[in-house]
Amino acid sequence: MLSNDRYRTVYHGTTLFAAKLIQQNGIWIEAQRLRTDFGQGFYVTFSREQAKSWSYFRAKNKQLSPHILNLLNLTESDYLNHPDTKIPAYLAFSVDLHALRRLQGRIFPLPHEVKWQLNKDAWKDFVKTSRKGIKHGYDFVYGPVWSGHFNSTGEIKASPFKEQLSFHNNRALHCLSSPMIIKLPPKKWMNSSEFKNHDQEAFISEIGKNLMIISTMKEKQAYSFIKKYLITHSFSDLHFHETALYWAFSIFYQSKRIWIDEYERCLDSFIQL
Known part of the structure; x- marks a missing residue:
């Protein structure tokens, strides 16, 4: 569940280009993707390793909202060929969880926690609705990451231990402070022609x-x-x-x-x- 501590460090995996943009200009909710697990918002995790993995993912998949390019007056070519888009990086923030909890939020347990079975169907319905682009009224949402594919019964399933905290408006974003950029070294990608399972x-x-x-x-x-x-x-x-x-x-x-x-x-x- 979401920690009861006052302050915690959270991480956002991205590229050096996006990390610098966030540090210099702040977070633009309106430029985030619409159809995500908990809807359009800014996503972080308490797991540094999860954020690092996502940083390498983002550096290999250099997608950005055209809305951001318009705000920056950049062409698509300018962005795709910018050297910072190839460099994995993550942002570390301090989050005031006491202030966050005073807002309107939705908190789901994780699959390894005892209350998961009672909340699993509600989480599935919430993700299905959000992935359809239907907006909710919460300031923040916390819960497991959708694994992104269907299991053998055709149902969506949650990643066992990957969690995410999403911020959906400026009230929630004000609970984040002290952004710090950490660059990551290039990663050698191994041949994956043999699938594991x-x-x-x-x-x-x-x-x-x-x-x-x-x-x-x-x-x-x-x-x-x-x-x-x-x-x-x-x-x-x-x-x-x-x-x-x-x-x-x-x-x-x-x-x-x-x-x-x-x-x-x-x-x-x-x-x-």
Whole structure:
């Protein structure tokens, strides 16, 4: 559950480009993605390792809201070719949890906690609604991360230990202070052509199906395209936080263009939550 301590350190995994932008200009809620686990907001974690992993993920998937580019008067090419977009980094903040708890929030237990079974269905419904782009009225939300894919029964499932805290307006953001940027070294990506388990194989299969839908590829070409991508890109459980459709866009376009808005517009058509 959410800590009862007064002050805690929380982390936001991103790129050096975005970290500098946040430190210099503050956090723009309106520029965050709409269709996320708890809705449009600024997401942090109490886990430094989780944030570091997400930093490497973001450096490999250089997507940014076109709204931010407009605010910065940058072209898509300016952003994609900026050297700081390739550098993984995370922000460390101090969060005043006592002040945060005085706001209107929604707190879900984590899957390893005793109250999870009583709250699991409510969490699923909340994530389904948020992923459809339907807004809620909470200042903040805390709970487990959606694993991003469906299990064998067709239900969404929560990551066992990954948690997230989301801030949805300026009242909540005022509980964050002292942002500090920590740059990370480049990471060597290992060949992941051999998948570890059935869940990963099933997820790759879903990516292939979505890749065929958003492109003109046939089945053999789509899976060859994915295999080529995995030669130089690691694929771990972290990646399951995003949908198969997200990875179809990522693998198809990679860093050649910004496609995140197009992806979100396609969600209703391609996935059934």
